[in-house]
Amino acid sequence: MVENVIIIGSGPAGLSAAIYTAREGFSPLLIGGSISGGQLMLTTKVENMPGFPDGIDGPELIALMRKQAEKFGTRFVNEDVTDIELSSKPLKVKTADKEYETNTIIVATGANAKTLGIPSEQKFFGHGVSTCGTCDGPFFKNKNVIVVGGGDTAMEDSLFLTRFCTSVTIVHRRDKFKASKIMQDKVMANPKIKVIWNSEVVEIIGSDRVSGIRIKDQSGKISEMPIDGVFVAVGHSPNNKFLQGKLKLDELGYAVTHDEVLTDVEGVYVAGDNVDRYYRQAGTASSSGIKAALHVREYLQKMQ
Numbered sequence: 249m250v251e252n253v254i255i256i257g258s259g260p261a262g263l264s265a266a267i268y269t270a271r272e273g274f275s276p277l278l279i280g281g282s283i284s285g286g287q288l289m290l291t292t293k294v295e296n297m298p299g300f301p302d303g304i305d306g307p308e309l310i311a312l313m314r315k316q317a318e319k320f321g322t323r324f325v326n327e328d329v330t331d332i333e334l335s336s337k338p339l340k341v342k343t344a345d346k347e348y349e350t351n352t353i354i355v356a357t358g359a360n361a362k363t364l365g366i367p368s369e370q371k372f373f374g375h376g377v378s379t380c381g382t383c384d385g386p387f388f389k390n391k392n393v394i395v396v397g398g399g400d401t402a403m404e405d406s407l408f409l410t411r412f413c414t415s416v417t418i419v420h421r422r423d424k425f426k427a428s429k430i431m432q433d434k435v436m437a438n439p440k441i442k443v444i445w446n447s448e449v450v451e452i453i454g455s456d457r458v459s460g461i462r463i464k465d466q467s468g469k470i471s472e473m474p475i476d477g478v479f480v481a482v483g484h485s486p487n488n489k490f491l492q493g494k495l496k497l498d499e500l501g502y503a504v505t506h507d508e509v510l511t512d513v514e515g516v517y518v519a520g521d522n523v524d525r526y527y528r529q530a531g532t533a534s535s536s537g538i539k540a541a542l543h544v545r546e547y548l549q550k551m552q
């Protein structure tokens with residue numbers, strides 16, 4: 249059997265693509281990974297998703313999208329895709345146990361925020377530790393927070409956080425930022441932002457919420473700093489390893505597309521955070537999945 253469309257990934261991009269292609273009657277097969285749902289499964293309250301004026305928990309939002317996709321006939325497989333074969337038609341998608349044939353593929357495997365890798369970071373995730381300033385900044389009104397990192401995301405998050413927080417302290421492991429000069433200049437000119445150079449966060453402390461951090465400076469000296477929130481902005485990794493050698497990827501591993509979701513291979517589309525190094529929102533991932541679904545419709549209609 250040759251599928252009409254296989255969607256790889258079960259975050260908002262994949263599920264939105266599933267809702268659209270299923271409703272069009274294409275009976276999509278969604279291969280959602282052994283851990284399904286994407287980054288929203290690690291999120292507590294989402295307050296900026298249009299349509300949810302009281303906010304919604306990330307896992308609940310995913311469950312609703314999944315229900316909507318199922319209602320129109322999406323079939324789900326909870327397995328990890330290990331390989332895809334794009335050099336001949338039908339296209340092939342492989343998991344550990346099975347090989348599927350399909351006319352079109354939407355790759356929506358997302359990205360993961362990189363973390364510091366210290367145990368206390370996981371413990372306080374959603375309880376004072378965040379990897380998304382845009383998502384969680386408004387929860388830290390009149391609080392003192394730190395941002396870890398020295399790239400454009402750290403600069404942008406810090407500037408955004410000054411709109412809510414009493415103080416923002418950037419903790420960076422080197423003596424200069426990696427970020428673009430224009431962003432650095434904005435940060436350095438903002439009186440609410442302080443920088444601690446050449447230092448690493450070695451522990452996050454608190455009981456049920458973050459109350460402070462332990463920082464190690466260049467000399468190895470460890471000191472404690474009271475703080476209400478920790479924003480980790482040390483980069484993202486797109487989940488595109490299995491696309492290496494199959495589709496064009498940029499130097500950071502993001503898929504290279506044209507018109508947002510089109511790849512160099514006809515019938516193959518990439519949507520969501522694995523193509524987007526800038527916006528990284530549930531709503532933008534969803535929108536990108538919908539665009540890919542509309543291209544699938546056009547492609548399949550031409551085939552008929």
Ligand code: NDP
Binds near residue numbers: 425
């Ligand atoms: P980057 O990879 O550019 O920067 C990551 C930063 O985190 C670096 O300063 C790095 O330190 C630091 N870092 C990495 N690992 C650790 C660690 N374990 N502990 C402490 N610090 C660590 O990621 P960004 O997310 O900032 O940016 C990704 C891309 O998106 C870039 O191309 C950026 O330009 C773009 N972007 C552009 C924006 C804009 O134009 N407004 C906004 C946001 C992103 P070190 O410097 O030592 O390597």
